[in-house]
Amino acid sequence: MSTHRRLGLAAAAALLPLAVAGCSGLGRSAVGTITYETERELVVTVTSPPVEGCHRLGPAGATRIENDTLVDLVAYPTRDCRGPLSTYIPSKTADSIVPGRLPWRSYSVVH
Template sequence: MPHPRSHRRKAAIRGAALLAVLTATGCSAFDHTSLGNVTFTTPSAAVVTIQNPLIEGCHSFGPEGARSVVNHTQADFILYQDPNCQQPPGTQTFYLATTLSDVYVPSQAPWRSFAAVGRG
């Protein structure tokens, strides 16, 4: 009959290995998303929420764009008036830090896209 301590040790080793795998998987997932949400209001007053946007790439605010944006994530973003996260001559950008918002200015064109600061 096996000794009870050997079962406990094997269970502890399995548990530690499983925890290590889950931790590594979780960390790699968190590296690619900005935990939280970005909420924006369109020019027609629709409120849209994007959950856990990816850190990499350009994100669209949809065909209407955004008049106001609230950043409830753990990442900073740049807002663009261009739909492809570019800054053509004559357009503006806005640095939107984590947990802050940008409100509507009547003379301003809507934001069309956003990207994380330091994106890959």
């Protein structure tokens, strides 16, 4: 293999992760599922939500969120993804509210 070709392949391989990360906000979805549980133990699964905007959880909110997507989430106790007491939930992890706290009512995708 020629030196120029090897350098070209190495450059393309190095730039690929940057290109993929840069496209995440272009009408894309968070690949994977977000599963949440309500206070009444109802389990809801959302598949590949859009990365843009604020996403409301069910009317009762969520007491536990499992983030099985390729991106991180931020969960909020408000319906508009604002205010204090937000919780960062990294990709491929789960979190539960602290007893006595309000349930999460919305989430946004970190992109």
